[in-house]
Every structure is written in C-alpha cells, then in structure tokens.
Amino acid sequence: MHKIYLDYAATTPVDQRVLDVMLPFFKQAFGNPSSIHHYGQQAEAAVENARETVAGVLGCGADEIIFTSCGSESDNLALRGAALAMRQKKGATWILTSHGEHHAVSKTAEQLEKFHGFQVEWLAMDEHGMVTPDVVEQALCDDSALVSVMYANNEIGTINPIREIAAICRRKGVLLHTDAVQAAAYLPVNVNELGVDLLSLGGHKFYGPKGVGALYVRKGTPLIPSQTGGGQEFGLRAGTQNVPYIVGFAEALHLAYIEREARAAALRPLRDHLIGAVLENIPAARLTGHPSMRLPQHASFVFQGVDGNLLLALLDAAGFACSSGSACKTGSPEPSEVMTALGLEREWGLGSLRITLGSGSTPAHIDDFLHTLPNLVTQARSLHA
Numbered sequence: 001m002h003k004i005y006l007d008y009a010a011t012t013p014v015d016q017r018v019l020d021v022m023l024p025f026f027k028q029a030f031g032n033p034s035s036i037h038h039y040g041q042q043a044e045a046a047v048e049n050a051r052e053t054v055a056g057v058l059g060c061g062a063d064e065i066i067f068t069s070c071g072s073e074s075d076n077l078a079l080r081g082a083a084l085a086m087r088q089k090k091g092a093t094w095i096l097t098s099h100g101e102h103h104a105v106s107k108t109a110e111q112l113e114k115f116h117g118f119q120v121e122w123l124a125m126d127e128h129g130m131v132t133p134d135v136v137e138q139a140l141c142d143d144s145a146l147v148s149v150m151y152a153n154n155e156i157g158t159i160n161p162i163r164e165i166a167a168i169c170r171r172k173g174v175l176l177h178t179d180a181v182q183a184a185a186y187l188p189v190n191v192n193e194l195g196v197d198l199l200s201l202g203g204h205k206f207y208g209p210k211g212v213g214a215l216y217v218r219k220g221t222p223l224i225p226s227q228t229g230g231g232q233e234f235g236l237r238a239g240t241q242n243v244p245y246i247v248g249f250a251e252a253l254h255l256a257y258i259e260r261e262a263r264a265a266a267l268r269p270l271r272d273h274l275i276g277a278v279l280e281n282i283p284a285a286r287l288t289g290h291p292s293m294r295l296p297q298h299a300s301f302v303f304q305g306v307d308g309n310l311l312l313a314l315l316d317a318a319g320f321a322c323s324s325g326s327a328c329k330t331g332s333p334e335p336s337e338v339m340t341a342l343g344l345e346r347e348w349g350l351g352s353l354r355i356t357l358g359s360g361s362t363p364a365h366i367d368d369f370l371h372t373l374p375n376l377v378t379q380a381r382s383l384h385a
C-alpha cells in the first residue's frame, strides 16, 4: 500500500543538496574546530563559513549566531540564559509567555518558576491562537525579565505579529525571544526587521538534519550559558561543534531562504484546497488557528466527537501520516494545552488533526486524502464513547 507523508511540521527529510555538503565532514575533514593544526583549521573554517551563511539569512553579525544541538536547546538557552541574566542585572523575575508555545519554551518557563524563583505570566491568546501586541503591552512591568512569543505555531499554524510585539518590548526595555523553528521554513527571519533580541532555529524543520539548531543573540544581550565547559560558541555553549550538522544546517537554511517564495507558492493552493474541501465535506469540523495569518503549508482542524489519536491510527492504517498537533503529544488522552487555550470544549479539542505539506506533496496526495478522510471521521465518531 502507498504511504503518504503529510506531517512536515513534525520533521522533514534531508534535502539531497544538504546531505551532499555534509558528507565530507564525517571522514575527510573530521577535525576538531578547536584544534590548532590543519585538520582543526579546516573544521573551524567550515563552522565559521556556516555561521556567516546563517548570519546572512538573519541579517546579523556572525558573532551573534550560537550553534546548538536542536531547536529545543536554543529555546532553553534563550529562556534560562536571559532570565538568569536579567535577574542578576536588574532583579527582574517575570517571564511572559503563552500556553501556545512549544513545550521547549513552556516547560522551561514552568521549571524556572518551580525551581528557580521566577514567576510566569501566561499571556492570553485570541480565538485564533494569536498573541496580540495589546496583551503583551498590558502585561509588561518593571520586573519583566523577558517575553517569549513564538513566530509561527507548530500545532495550529498561526503567525504572531512579532514585529509589533518587538516594538512594544523595545519601548519598555524588555528582551524578546521568538521561537522561529517552524517559521524559518516559510517566513522572513531578518532579525532587525523583526526587532527581536533572541531567535531560535532548528535544522530538521526546513530539510536540514535533526540534532542541530541555532540561537540568534543580539549583540549586548546578557545571557548566562546553560551548558558550561569549553569556550566554544563565544562561551555561550560548551561542547565540540557538530561540524557536518552545522554545515548542513546552514545549507538548508540558505536553500529555504532563496526558495522560500517558490516553496510557499507551490504549497499554498494545495493547502487552501484541502482546507476548503474538509470544511465543506465533513460535518461538525472547524479550522483551528488563524484563517489567513498562517503558515502556507499548514492545515489544522478539530472534529466534534472524535478521538484524535484514534483518527490518526485509522489514517495511518490507510497510508496517511498526519499528526494531532505536536509530535511530542501522541498518546495523551487529553486535548493539548493549545486546544484548551483556544477555548475549545473537550468534545471538540480531543478531535484535533494537523496536516502539513512539503516537498513531496502532490495534488494527487491531497485528492487521495480528501477521498479517504470523511469515511474515517465517520468511523472514528461511531467508535467514540
């Protein structure tokens, strides 16, 4: 039976062009970038080249890019590092974020509250899962250490007004972190146009390898490292750099940057057709997230009276790989925090489905999917207690 992958927000395959530039750094050019000799210099040059490439896409200095092991680590470093530094600097103890964030942000904020004496202000989202500038403005106070609002939501695709939020944070002198792990594949990530102080990226969401990420740290932003040891990454992230993955990360980000519009233009009509057909053909179905301010490859729904995990299993058996939201949440019997934060009753929030398109998606895939889904929703409903 054919298998159709519709879960590109969970991860993407590595682009062949990315793999090609990575391979020499496993065996031939295998040196440690911190070594003095030729092998070390070769590896260091590759890492610094990659750093220049990433800085070029973000419109910042190469010395503002910290390579990490993944998007989650970038989020952790941003939140922990900035919270600790801002408390030391000005006694600030409040972290402002929302329940729409990826767990890499929200669980980190919770831990800072539980074990490290910080307080979290959970910013309200509107019915589309958006954090509006007004909400941020009203929540900011003299004791705010940092604000963390994601650029685009992984579960519901909503794009937040980061530029406007950044302008408010800047006016009040409070740091702004944004998790751009989903956004970087399809949206501009120029940090000066956005106005953010910290921005997280992860390689495997834009056809790069898993296990590598980056954090942009605006010059002058105080940050306490969470991983201590050697002086790599400007003293902000100890550990020998993962040279092949860093090289692959930079290539993948560069390709996403130059092909961004073409990729979005190819997927948006497929996605719009999918959303229209699902809402038209399936009763008691709603789109989650923003109808227009959303990632171009992203569709997400809730179906009343459906167990989302059961629907995923039925879809999988029929050859379709989808998600109920975040890949990290499968198996949970409760609606995700995002569904609850949207104000959806349990009866709706349990029945979430996310379909995200990418490089391998074709019109025939969407037609197949649309042909199959209505029956599976009916089946899931009949099995729902």
Ligand SMILES: *Cc1c(COP(=O)(O)O)cnc(C)c1O
Residues within 6 Å of the ligand: 009, 069, 070, 071, 072, 073, 075, 102, 104, 150, 152, 153, 154, 179, 180, 181, 182, 202, 203, 204, 205, 211, 212, 213
């Ligand atoms: C995938 C994802 C992360 C985590 O990135 P990893 O590289 O998988 O650790 C963080 N934030 C968002 C929005 C994501 O989609």
